[in-house]
Amino acid sequence: MNKFLSYLSTFIFCMIIWVGLTIPFGTGMASGVIIQELIVGAVVAAVMAIFCHRFFIKKSPFWLINPSRILSFIVFIFIFFVELLKSNIDVAIRALSPKVKVKPGIVKIKTPVESDYGLAMLANCITLTPGTITMEIEKGKNENYMYIHWIDVQERDRGKTSEIIKGSFEPWVRRIFK
Structure with missing residues (x-):
């Protein structure tokens, strides 16, 4: 290079x-x-x-300048703000309700995102939405995991938990950092 x-x-x-x-x-x-x-x-x-x-820059100097990546990133920005708004409303309702209904816990989710940039972006999106904080990323040979502190653990099954927390972020992060 x-x-x-x-x-x-x-x-x-x-x-x-x-x-x-x-x-x-x-x-x-x-x-x-x-x-x-x-x-x-x-x-x-x-x-x-x-x-x-x-x-x-790890591979190609202009890896990000790709029309499909740029378009995916623009769409992702709107998706992120929708998810951010939904989670803000959820946390506000929890904070303002007379009976606080939370069941905090740490969950381990699986993600197929492979690139360091993609993992960082997904972890930051999860952390920036209220109610979740990414605590650690564990990189394996074929699988990557994230440990998430979740304000209200709704599910114990790792697959279902992964889908709830990652929501619509992961497919777009994979498109951007494929």
């Missing part, structure tokens, strides 16, 4: 994230402020790329 292409792809990725997080679109900011943001963003992205490109 070409070291320069690895650096360049990491720089582009960091710059896109910087622009997405710092440039307010449609607010009528002065062009001087936007140019300053872009210059600072380029410096930060360059420094990040210098230190992180060898950790971020």
Whole structure:
């Protein structure tokens, strides 16, 4: 793999994230402020790329720039926000109800996701939705498991538990990181 292409792809990725997080679109900011943001963003992205490109890029430098992956990621964002809203409502109802109905516990779920990035994304999605926290990822030769603290253990069967917790996240994570 070409070291320069690895650096360049990491720089582009960091710059896109910087622009997405710092440039307010449609607010009528002065062009001087936007140019300053872009210059600072380029410096930060360059420094990040210098230190992180060898950790971020493992195979192909532009593996993420694939139309099907980008489209899958865009769809995934909407699915994630729907699941986030549903779990927020569920936890709010539990917190506001006079009788707290929770049965907390730690469950072990199985996932076919293989890539490190996919496992990290799935674990973070599970943790970011209220009511669940990913505690550990156990990588095996053919199978990967996650230990999840769940606010209300509804099922003891690992297969059913896995489907409830992973919900609609896992198929999309597999599409993005196949």
